[in-house]
Amino acid sequence: MPNPKTILICGGGPVGLFCALLLGRQGLSVRVFDNNPCLQDDPRAATTHPATLDVLDQAGLVEDMTRVGLVTPIFQFWDRPSGEKVAEFDHGLLKEDVKFPFVVQCEQFKTAKLIMQRLESLPNVEVLFSHAVTGLEQDGGQVRVHVDTPAGPQVHAGAYLIGADGGRSVVRKQAGVAFEGFTWEERFLVLTTPFDFQAQRGYCERSYFADPDEWCNCFKVSADGPPGLWRTVFPARQDESVEEIMSDASAQKRLQKFFPAGRDYEIVHRNLYVTHQRVASTFRQGRVLLAGDSAHVNNSIGGMGLNGGLQDAANVSEKLARVMLNGESDRLLDLYSLQRRTVSIEFVQAQSIANKKRLEEKDPVERMKTLGDLGRTAADPEKARQFLLRSAMVSLQRRAASIQLEDA
Ligand SMILES: Cc1cc2nc3c(=O)[nH]c(=O)nc-3n(C[C@H](O)[C@H](O)[C@H](O)COP(=O)(O)OP(=O)(O)OC[C@H]3O[C@@H](n4cnc5c(N)ncnc54)[C@H](O)[C@@H]3O)c2cc1C
Incomplete structure (x- = not known):
């Protein structure tokens, strides 16, 4: 029998699985569909920033990630033609700002595997591999997804659907949500x-x-x-x-x-x-919520894509649990969309585009200025701390928390 209180999740990548873990730990019934036959050994993301470590710590993941990954407090900028080091930043400057003043380089398949291990002890969470979502419809009471399964086509109903199905998201397209932005030529x-x-x-x-x-x-x-x-x-x-x-x-x-x-x-x-800069026009369409790459994609310089997705997962799961368990207003889900979409645009898009521009600048005068500014910022502890608050996505999380619906 379909449980009308089930939360459906399309996509068993790190973002979908993290949503499942946070919701499942609160006792909610969760069903995840992933079109792959098993977890993928995906080599993409590795850099996990301090602000995201705080979020992952809710589920006790950081200790395991530091065991299977690399703890890296420092990062550097170099000028390739001259061979000179331009700047070095140490996350230790954030020791009063964050619990984890370092980055963990942990490949995304390892993070997904650690989450999956925790899901195995939650009987209220099902992860169904080889299940490809092909369509959806929703009304005031529920959302239904059409799924191609090894046993043939099926329809599953639930209270909400989280689309965490990556950049080419079927959920986003089926919900009619635009993916605004552009694709890099290179x-x-x-x-x-x-x-x-x-x-x-x-x-x-x-x-x-x-x-x-x-x-x-x-x-x-x-x-x-x-x-x-x-x-x-x-x-x-x-x-x-x-x-x-x-x-x-x-x-x-x-x-x-x-x-x-x-x-x-x-x-x-x-x-x-192929690399894009795109953000969905909304992260909520009725009973459909978007998180991770289905909601936003960006170039990988600065390593912010998955970080943003895991932060989405924490934000949406907290609000969805309040709606489902405490009977709070579903306007909270509009707030999710507003908070996360705003910071995707203001921070992740702006910063990742600026990061690329800084590295590829061709104009010799502008180039000297940009690299010189970077060196001066790194040499001044307070300026370096401000730079790190941004690059470590701490400012982004603070800004998201400050946004209320009346800001819209
Ligand atoms: C080279 C490179 C380096 C990167 N480095 C970093 C980094 O250092 N730090 C960082 O934060 N980010 C980085 N990123 C970005 C990061 O890889 C993505 O942001 C991340 O994979 C998004 O996770 P996700 O769970 O949202 O989507 P995905 O990882 O794409 O997972 C989506 C899942 O949904 C499944 N799916 C798709 N369609 C369906 C369907 N119709 N039905 C069922 N299942 C479906 C897919 O098979 C997949 O398992 C990098 C990206 C690249 C390309």
Whole structure:
């Protein structure tokens, strides 16, 4: 029998699973549908910021994440053409502001796995793999989703549906919500290597390289344990074919330009991503709520996409539980949309676009000014703290908490 109080979640990525955990822990009945046959070994996100660690700590996840990931208090900016370090920031400056004054580099499949392990002890949460949501309809009383399952097509009913089904969200499209923004011309190429950039080059675990021709991000993940792997991210021009970009010759050339090694790099993974800056026109459409990439996508410089999604999950779950368990007004869900959509635009979109611009700036005068400002900011503890409050998404969370419906 369908339970009209069930919360349906489309998408068993980290955001959908985290929603399921937060709602399930409060005793609510939750059903998650994911179209994959099992959890994916997804190599995308790794950087988990202090503000998000606070949110994950509600479910006791941080200790496990620090065990399977890397604790990294410091990040650096470098000027690639001159080879000089421009700025270094230490999250230790946030020790009075946050519980965890560091970033944890934890691959997103590890975070998802840790959440999944906790879900297994909650009998009120079902995670149904190989279940693809194909459509939905809603009325005043319930929402129904159409699902392709190994046993054939099914219809599931619930009180609310959270669309956490990624950037191409079927839920968002079926709910008729626009995804406003643009797509970058260049794709983002990730080349992963065991080459130890810290030992060989003195770069820290999160290093950003400005270059007017071709920027680069270089960061470390723990992978299967020490010594870990290094991911380098580069822009791939529009006029380069996929075959060209992914070829050994081109991959080696890209890496050697930044980090001449005198020998070929071992490259263990290569991935190419089309990158967008988009935000849904609303995060609530009646009984349908959007969270994570289904609600907003951005370039990965600064590592804010999944962080924003996990923060959405905490925000929407807290409000949904109050509506479902305490009988509070469902206007709370409008507040969810207002708070999270506002900060997606004001902070994540603005900051991720600015991060890219800072690394790729071509105008020599503007470039010198931008990098000089960054160095001066890092050298002044109070300015550096303000910079870190923003990059660590603390200011974003504070701003979200300050927004009320009458602000609309
Ligand atoms: C190169 C790169 C690096 C990144 N680095 C960072 C970083 O360091 N920090 C950071 O915060 N973010 C980062 N991101 C962004 C991050 O990967 C995403 O924001 C994150 O994956 C969003 O999680 P999600 O759960 O919302 O969506 P997803 O991870 O996309 O999960 C959606 C799930 O829904 C399922 N699904 C889709 N459609 C359906 C359907 N119709 N029915 C059922 N299931 C469905 C999918 O199979 C998937 O399992 C990076 C992204 C890239 C590309």
